[in-house]
Structures are given as C-alpha cells and as structure tokens.
C-alpha cells in the first residue's frame with residue numbers, strides 16, 4: 362500500500378494498515394527529529410474529547426496522555442449577540458478535549474506508524490500515478506524511483522495532491538483564510554478557555570497552547586483588503602483588542618512577530634463522476650476539509666483513516682464496492698457537517714448585511730439543502 366502524506370490522517374491510516382500489509386508512506390516534507398525551530402509550532406490545536414475513543418482504538422491513548430497536552434477549559438463565545446455565552450464541558454460525556462502541542466501530536470502519530478513497520482520515504486512534489494490492471498504505479502522521476510501497489514491513498518491534506526494528479530476535482534465552498542500568530546502570553550495568564558468572537562468582517566479565536574503562549578487567529582475573506590494590513594502580529598493584535606472578549610487576555614503589544622496566512626474554508630473532493638477504480642482512497646482534509654469553526658479536522662482525520670482501513674480490508678476480502686461505500690459515507694459526513702456550519706454562520710444576525718456574513722448566509726442556504 363502507498364499512502365501519500367504523513368499528517369495525522371496518513372500516519373493513523375498507515376499504522377492501521379501495517380497490521381496486515383506492507384505500507385510505504387511517501388511524504389513531501391519529511392520532518393527532522395527533533396523538529397527545526399521553524400517546525401516548532403503549527404496551528405490546529407483543539408482536539409475534541411470524542412477523539413479519545415479513536416486514539417484508544419489505535420492503542421495510542423496512554424502515549425497521547427503522556428505528551429503533555431493540556432485539557433481544555435470552558436468555551437466562551439460572543440456570537441449570536443454581544444453577550445458572551447459560556448459552555449462548560451461538564452455535561453459532555455466525551456469530556457472537554459485538549460489544547461494540543463500540535464507538532465508533538467503529529468510526530469507521535471508518525472512515530473507510532475514507524476513503530477509498527479511503516480516505511481517512510483521522501484518524495485518530490487510531482488509524481489506520476491497511473492493504474493494498470495489491478496496495480497497502481499507511482500513514478501518519481503526526479504528521485505529516479507518507481508513504486509507499485511494495489512492501493513494508493515491520498516492523505517496530502519488540503520493540497521489533495523494525488524487527487525489533483527488523477528484529475529479529480531475539488532470543490533471549495535468559500536475563500537476563507539486564517540491569519541494567525543503565536544503571541545507571548547500575558548504575565549499570570551492562566552486562562553484555559555477557548556474564546557471565539559464574531560466580528561464585523563470575520564471571526565476570531567484565541568487559546569493558550571501547552572507552551573503557555575497564546576494563539577490569536579482571525580478568519581476573513583481572502584479578498585478582504587484588510588488582509589494586507591495584517592502582516593505583523595502587532596497589527597493583528599491592535600485589531601483584536603477592540604473586542605471585549607479578547608482584550609483582557611491579549612498582551613498590549615508585541616514586536617518582531619509576523620503573522621501567517623492559511624486557507625481555511627471548507628473544501629470537498631467531488632466524486633459525483635465516480636472515483637478512479639478500486640484501490641483508490643482519500644482521507645483527512647484531502648477528502649473533506651473543515652472550516653476551523655467546527656474544530657473537527659483532526660477528529661475527521663483519525664475517523665476517516667479508521668473507516669478507510671476497514672474499507673481496504675473489505676476490498677482485500679473481495680468486496681470491490683468497498684471504496685464506493687467509503688466515499689458515500691464521507692458524503693454523509695459532509696452533508697451533516699454543512700448543516701451545522703450553515704446554522705452557525707447564520708446566527709450573528711447583527712452583521713448579516715456585511716459581505717463576509719451575507720455571502721456565507723447565501724452559500725449556507727445552498728449548503729443547508731445539499
């Protein structure tokens with residue numbers, strides 16, 4: 362089996378498949394161990410409590426707990442109205458979840474795959490992938506290598522590199538981007554809440570990560586002219602400090618910190634015209650990328666890996682429609698998710714005439730019926 366991409370989805374799937382098969386994990390950017398300072402932080406730090414079940418089934422829960430991630434506190438949001446609403450996970454049977462050291466989490470999954478025999482190899486960005494008979498052939502001309510396998514899996518995240526090279530279209534719902542920075546925490550900052558706030562032309566969140574530093578993230582349209590002015594963390598901070606929910610936990614000023622911008626909107630693999638035959642799968646963000654508002658990306662990465670592993674096992678037992686059933690299941694996940702997203706984006710009615718919210722409300726009408 363060949364899995365492209367060693368993020369959470371690819372590593373979790375590789376570990377599962379290695380119980381019965383030889384697995385090669387091809388990665389474009391194999392991280393160094395220990396990580397370089399530029400790899401020291403990655404956004405995407407909230408893991409819902411429900412993920413514990415999946416980590417247990419992978420035999421990784423104790424290892425995960427030993428890694429020093431921090432249990433999440435309450436969530437507080439200014440969304441439907443300017444009055445903050447608190448949500449405490451006390452009544453959530455899954456528990457509060459965690460704020461992760463994300464680089465450590467991804468590395469743990471990668472190492473856990475390596476431990477059970479998954480072989481990692483670097484691959485150049487451009488490879489040729491084609492199917493002949495019941496086999497897939499992967500040619501990496503730059504590295505002068507060729508691989509053959511019965512199953513190939515796209516786990517390359519939002520880039521969906523394998524899907525693109527096979528000509529499978531992806532549908533992006535919107536041009537949401539996230540501009541974010543890791544800020545030094547204020548002195549005596551012990552806040553463990555997830556703070557989320559709707560704003561005139563976008564929405565924010567801020568949490569403290571296990572290092573004690575604070576993530577500040579703003580989500581807006583890629584075409585919003587304000588984006589150009591948010592290259593420094595100081596500019597982002599000034600913009601955020603207008604908001605009563607965020608101001609008390611943010612430092613007053615920072616220097617020499619730049620922001621990063623990442624695409625963050627929902628995107629889905631369009632499989633209306635079918636998939637390129639048995640032995641092809643896509644997991645994690647490459648099959649369905651979630652808006653960060655949902656905090657579901659990592660859960661989905663682990664869950665889709667588990668479902669794909671089951672489908673691949675069935676395919677090996679002779680069920681050639683196992684892949685189709687898997688992609689159908691992902692469509693159901695997508696439909697449920699869009700309904701929730703629709704309802705959430707429709708709520709801040711006080712901003713409903715602003716382009717950011719109006720555009721989503723219109724899209725959302727369509728999404729909700731999808």
Ligand SMILES: Cc1cc2nc3c(=O)[nH]c(=O)nc-3n(C[C@H](O)[C@H](O)[C@H](O)COP(=O)(O)OP(=O)(O)OC[C@H]3O[C@@H](n4cnc5c(N)ncnc54)[C@H](O)[C@@H]3O)c2cc1C
Nearest residue numbers: 366368369370389405406407517518522539645646658659
């Ligand atoms: C701003 C933002 C905030 C987020 N916050 C959260 C959050 O709080 N909670 C949450 O659960 N989720 C969050 N997410 C989503 C979460 O980060 C993703 O859902 C998760 O990383 C998906 O895992 P993955 O393995 O599918 O993809 P990725 O983590 O993107 O991994 C893909 C891997 O494939 C490799 N790759 C790429 N191209 C190639 C290629 N051509 N060949 C080989 N390898 C390749 C990459 O180097 C990478 O290692 C957030 C996302 C964004 C953008």
